[in-house]
Amino acid sequence: MDVPLAPFAELLARDDGRIDIAHGCLMIAQDAYPGLDVERYLGELERMAHRLRGRLPQSGGAEERVVALNEFLFEELGFHGNTEAYYDPRNSYLNEVMDRRSGIPITLSVLYMALGRRIGLPLEGVSFPGHFLVRMRLRSGMLVLDPFTGGSPQSEAELRARLQRVIPIGATKGVPLAELPLEQFLEPATNRQILARVLRNLKGIYREADKPQQQLEVLNRMLLVAPEAHGELRDRGIVYQKLECYRAALKDLTDYVERQPDAPDFDDVRVRLMELSAICARLN
Numbered sequence: 001m002d003v004p005l006a007p008f009a010e011l012l013a014r015d016d017g018r019i020d021i022a023h024g025c026l027m028i029a030q031d032a033y034p035g036l037d038v039e040r041y042l043g044e045l046e047r048m049a050h051r052l053r054g055r056l057p058q059s060g061g062a063e064e065r066v067v068a069l070n071e072f073l074f075e076e077l078g079f080h081g082n083t084e085a086y087y088d089p090r091n092s093y094l095n096e097v098m099d100r101r102s103g104i105p106i107t108l109s110v111l112y113m114a115l116g117r118r119i120g121l122p123l124e125g126v127s128f129p130g131h132f133l134v135r136m137r138l139r140s141g142m143l144v145l146d147p148f149t150g151g152s153p154q155s156e157a158e159l160r161a162r163l164q165r166v167i168p169i170g171a172t173k174g175v176p177l178a179e180l181p182l183e184q185f186l187e188p189a190t191n192r193q194i195l196a197r198v199l200r201n202l203k204g205i206y207r208e209a210d211k212p213q214q215q216l217e218v219l220n221r222m223l224l225v226a227p228e229a230h231g232e233l234r235d236r237g238i239v240y241q242k243l244e245c246y247r248a249a250l251k252d253l254t255d256y257v258e259r260q261p262d263a264p265d266f267d268d269v270r271v272r273l274m275e276l277s278a279i280c281a282r283l284n
Contacts, residue, residue, distance in 0.1 A: 003030045003217075009224050012192065019191040021125075022114035025094040025107065025198055031217040032093055041095055045111075048077075049118035056119065062138060065121055070151035073115060077101060081108060081148035089214075092202050105132040106197055108147040124188035127197060128159075130166035135186060144186065156182060196225045203235075212242040230260050234269065241276065246283065250276040 008027045011019060022045055026038045052072045057064050073079050082091050082102040090096035097103035097111060109125055109132050116123040116134075126133040126144065133154065134145045144154040154162075159182055189197070199222045206214040219236040222229065237252030253273050257266060 003034055005220060005224060008221060012195075012224055016190045016192055019195075020114075021110050021191050021194050022094060024191070024195045025110050028195070028198060028202075028218075028221060029093040029095045031221070032089070032214070033095060036095055041098060044098060045114055045118070048072075049115055052115060052119055062121060062136065063143070065119060066116075066136070066143070066145070066151070069112070069116055069119065069121070073112065073147075074150040079103075079108065079111070080150070081105070087205055087208075089202060089205050092198060092205070104201070105146070105148040106194070106201060109134050110194065110198070112145075112147040112151065125194045126186050127189045127193060128185055129163060131162060132197065133186075135188065142186065159185070192225050196222065196229075199225065212239045215239045216243065230256055230263075233259070234263075234265075238272070241272065246276055246279045250280055 008024070011024055011027065020042075023038065023042060026036065026041050030036045030038065052069065055072055056068050079097075079101045082088065082104060085091070086104060090100065091102070091104040092107055094107055094110060097107045103111070112134055113123045113125060122136060124135050126135050131146070131148070134147060136143045136145070144159065145151050146154055160178060163180070163185065199218050202218045203215060203222065206212075206218060216236065216239050219232055219239060222232045223236065226232065233252050234256040237249045237256060240246075240249035240252060250273065253269055253276065257263070257269055257273070260266070263269070
């Protein structure tokens with residue numbers, strides 16, 4: 001059963017700061033769970049936030065609230081990073097994360113920010129290379145947290161070690177990794193960028209599993225989140241071709257080459273277009 005995309009498009013039509021990322025992630029989950037009651041899960045988030053407010057210290061600042069959030073979410077409720085089945089698609093669906101209390105960095109961060117924002121913490125997502133994180137500005141500087149490991153604060157040394165593991169040698173144009181300013185990797189992600197990262201994770205999982213129908217559902221949402229992402233348009237055209245939706249494939253790939261006439265894969269796409277044009281001519 002196809003899930004209507006209009007409510008998702010309406011959510012994305014808001015100013016970025018007014019997009020509820022938890023709501024957006026639950027809408028994404030409707031593709032895999034068509035009967036999903038989004039409002040029930042949003043209500044559960046509100047109930048969790050209500051319980052958490054009752055545990056907040058009467059006095060204290062943002063750091064004390066972070067401690068209370070970590071104790072509530074990870075110790076009392078038992079949420080944790082799923083290291084045993086990291087690429088299980090259920091880790092990317094917020095309803096499953098809430099039900100199973102287990103997820104990957106991006107979805108645990110979405111839950112963490114959703115709860116934190118509901119108790120007044122100005123938490124922001126960080127698309128750190130290889131591992132999504134959460135940050136919060138303090139008077140004394142920047143606090144960087146990892147919800148995948150129980151909301152643990154990340155030191156400069158730990159962040160640089162993460163970069164060392166994912167940035168290829170030579171990619172820094174001769175600048176030693178230890179001298180690169182960390183700030184460039186800690187820029188806040190917009191809510192649309194966070195939703196796009198969730199979708200990219202799912203796209204990769206379903207591509208590896210060779211599930212084109214699920215890829216198509218993900219790409220339909222991705223092109224609502226990032227309509228300027230021409231590579232996603234190309235990929236949807238290729239998925240349409242796999243699904244034998246030849247006219248839809250022809251349209252997407254034609255639009256792609258018109259928008260990206262200098263694309264490095266132009267010749268490969270042109271060959272596909274010739275094949276698709278011939279097939280569509282036979283269908284007429």
